[in-house]
Every structure is written in C-alpha cells, then in structure tokens.
Amino acid sequence: MSGQSVIPLSVVTDSLKAYKAGEKDAKKFIVVDNKVYEITDFIADHPGGVKVISTQIGKDASDVFHAMHPESAYEMLANCYVGDLGPEDAAVPELDEKAENSKRFGAEVRALRQQLEEQGAFQGSHLFYAYKVLSTLAIGATGLAMLYFGGQSTWVVLAAALVTGVFWQQCGWLAHDFGHHQAYNDHSANDVMVAFLGGFCQGFSLSWWKNKHNTHHASTNVHGHDPDIDTAPVLLWDEMATATFYGSLEDQKDSTFSRFIAEHILPYQTRYYFFVIGFARLSWAIQSLQYSFSVGALNKSPSLNLLERSMLVCHWVLYTSWTLLFISSWTNMLMFFVVSQATTGYALALVFAMNHSGMPVLTQEQAEKMEFFEIQCVTARDVSMGPLGDWFFGGLNYQIEHHVFPDMPRHNLPKVKPQIKALCKKYDILYHDTSCLRGTLEVLQALDVVQKLAGKLSQKMF
C-alpha cells in the first residue's frame, strides 16, 4: 500500500475490541509513531513471542516498540505498514485533564530518552560487565572449591550451599541485564550470555524468561495481562486477582483442589509467604525445563533451541554430579540441595516482591488511558540502599528507571534517577522511593489486605 494511505484510528481501536471479543479472524493493527501496521499474520512469527506482541493489539505501541527492538526490527516493521493515521487522529484532541497530563509526561520522557541516547547512556560499559561476570563466576568457583575441599564437613557443605545460592541469584541479575540487551548492541551476543549465565550457570531458560519477563514489561501490573502478578492459587497480590480467582470457582464445581486452597490456604497467605518463596527458584527452574522442551525457542530457531536445551541439561548434570562426587553423606547432599535452592528462592523472590507488589494494579481500561511511561512509574517501587544493597538487588532497586528504560545498562540507572524523579514531580505522577524495611512492610501489608478479602470471600462461599 502507498505511504499516502490514511487509516482512521477507529480501524485500529476496533481491532482491539474484536481481539477482546475473541474474534480470532479479525485483522489486527498497532500504531508506531502515528503509522499504522497490520500484524495479523506476523503475530505468530514474531521473534519476541506471540504473548508480548499481543499485549499491544489495537494500541499505540511506539514507546514499548522503541524500548525493545534493534535496528533490524524496523526494517521488518516496514513490511507491515498499511498507512498513516489522519492528522486529527494523530493529534488525539479530546483528552481529559489526566490523560492530557499523561501525554505531556510521555512526550518529555521520550525527549529525555533521545537526549540520553545522544549522550551514550544506553551504551553498556564492557569493563563493568566484564567485572560483573568475572566476580560472579568467582562466587560460583568459591562454592565449588568449598565442596571439593570440604565436602566431608556439614558446616562447609552448608556454607557452600549458601554461596551457590547467592551465585545463582547474581547470575540471574546478570542474565536479566543481558536479556534486556544492556551490554552489547548486537542482540545475539547478549542472548549467548543469557544462555550461558541464565541457562548453564543458573538453570533458567532464555526463552521462558523472555516470554514471561518482556510481557511483564509490556503490561506491568495490568490485571489479566502481567504474568508476574498472576500467581494464583499460591499467592494473591491484589483485590482484582482475588475476586477473579474466587469468582472462577463458582463455575468449577468439580475443582476440589482449588476450592480447598481457597477455603483453607489463601486466607492465611501472609503466614506462609516466607515459607513458600523458598521454593521459587525450584519452581522457576522446573517451568524453564518444561517451556524449553515443549514450546522451545521464541523465534523458533533450531540452533537457539539446541543451545538453550543443552545449557539446561549441562546445568543439571553438573549440579547433580558435583553433589554426588564431592559430598560424602546422603544427608549432607540433601541439605546442599535444599539450602542452595531455597537461598536463591529467597534472594530472588524478596527482590521481585519489592519491585511491584503492593504498588497499584491497573485494569486494562485504566492502562489504556495512560501513557506507557506513566504506567511504568506508578507501578514500580524504588528502594534506596548503599552499594551492598545495590549489589544484592542487582540494580533492580532502581526499578522505576529500569522500567522506563529497560535497555539502559544497570550502571547508568542511578544517574538518570534524579531526572525521572523530577519529571514525575513536575507532572504529579506517583514516584515511590522507599527503604528496604518500609518496602518489605508494604509487601506484607498488601498480602494482608488480600488475605482478609480471601477470608471474607471464603466465608461467603463455603
């Protein structure tokens, strides 16, 4: 189609309505920089996965598109071009005061991104990442050496399990950075690093992680869309999820297990929260294996598939053989397994909970009226800490800045913090920056509010 075609905005928004109504054959469109792209056939082949691109059907995907794609994707995007929005649609004239404010905020953040790009703030420091990779591998080597030389002593095995747990956690943060392409401009170089650090060292699948995590970034804390807040029936994080979960039970009269959880477990979730997060690492590692060996690589590349799967297999083979070879008794082997898995579970989950739990959860309708950048600011929590805290959190305590600029290298996030904070202040947009203790209390408070609601719903239902 010629570049002169004008597509009414209603064509795009109607595709969202049709998608929500479950009309599978309806055409699907997105807008990027006031240009309309038809993605109906492309969705299934999207190299970033079906799930994440689907979050943007019928919407203006400009900011999220710019944040997640290399130059090569723009050439592909051009193939889907069908026309421009009309000038009246591009201007979006009838906005209420709140939406207008959000729009102006978004425009300033976009301008800031441009300015920061020109200053090189999105170029990862190779020295920083070399240091991070080597120092993290040194932690892993220390754990291994402890097992090798002291596998007969229960105390040394215990210490080695704690060190291994911290090693996996730090590998997770580094894989996260590479997964967002923070270190290299070449995306495949970053992906190889994720396969090594995330797959081989930590036991998590690159594609599983990207599918889940990028969808989380594209629809942060949006009810029904963000996979990170969909943790039922283990934990419920907000009232909407609670109402949905209990509501769904009415239609499933035969779901004895879910009904048991709803009646006897969830109304006590604050009490068992600290117990259950100890299993987080094991659960994610199992999900990784299931995803990698059933769904496979996101972009369907056989070589990436092979790389991912062999990294995961090597991880488990080496972990098991070193446990069997270096630890002298079965009880110490069991202890090593439990403590190493649980340490990573706690070290990852406590940080994740602090990132978004207890922050506003949005309905799809609320999110549609907000700029991408506003959603990112209001749904994330920054935690102010010293260098040790920054290390433990892997820089994710600058969660607001990370969500506004996911591809910005970790080492530059503290530098842009004052700028994002000032913009939020200027536009009266929530910017929540707190201490580690306060953040933890907020997470527990959120769990408690939901626990009480679960109790009430359970009393009504059973």
Ligand code: HEM
């Ligand atoms: C016609 C529209 C689109 C085209 C042509 C396109 C193209 C691509 C391409 C080529 C890649 C691989 C990039 C790489 O080499 O790393 C990719 C990855 C990705 N895309 Fe898209 N994309 C489109 C729409 C979207 C939309 C609307 C989203 C919304 C969130 C999205 C999110 C992603 C994500 C998260 C990745 C994974 C990036 C990674 O490897 O980490 N894409 N896309």
